[in-house]
Amino acid sequence: MHGSIITLLKRYVQTQYDHSTWVKLVELSGLDKIEFNHKSVYPDEHVYALVGHAAEMTGIPAEELHEKFGEYLVPDLMYMYQKLVRPEWKTLDMIEHTELTMHKQVRQEHADNAPPVLDVTRISENELMIEYVSPRRMSGLAVGIVRGLAIYYDEADRIDVMPTTYDNGERVKIHVRRSA
Structure with missing residues (x-):
């Protein structure tokens, strides 16, 4: 997944919820050691993990998110x-x-x-x-x-x-x- 999408996902979570929600999602996904860059490409599994944990935290199905x-x-x-x-x-x-x-x-x-x-x-x-x-x-x-x-x-x-x-x-x- 292109880093620009992950960067925008971060901004989306921060604007819809707050910064601490993003931090918690990154930690739960085991991605807290990664500094996401909008120019890099990351494994799709990173987005799956972030959205999956967001679905668990919010109770909103991943497809709807x-x-x-x-x-x-x-x-x-x-x-x-x-x-x-x-x-x-x-x-x-x-x-x-x-x-x-x-x-x-x-x-x-x-x-x-x-x-x-x-x-x-x-x-x-x-x-x-x-x-x-x-x-x-x-x-x-x-x-x-x-x-x-x-x-x-x-x-x-x-x-x-x-x-x-x-x-x-x-x-x-x-x-x-x-x-x-």
């Missing part, structure tokens, strides 16, 4: 990739172009990082289907990012997100529809 974190990530992701985003894009356009713009750049610049593959099919002007494929099984993060994009583009009240999981979470179809 992934979704909440995904929503939280969007403003930072939009800032990081602003040069690749066209001003006329809205939620569905952004999703449709993520794989060939942002994910393509991440794969080129960070060989050790492997964002999920998003196979997006545009069904109509107001509807698309995302096939999320990743051995990380973090589709909740993708669902949260879709919801966060709808908030970012001020379309949250018009966007429906309906995930359908199969293949033990490694492949997930996410149906996204904008009401007229």
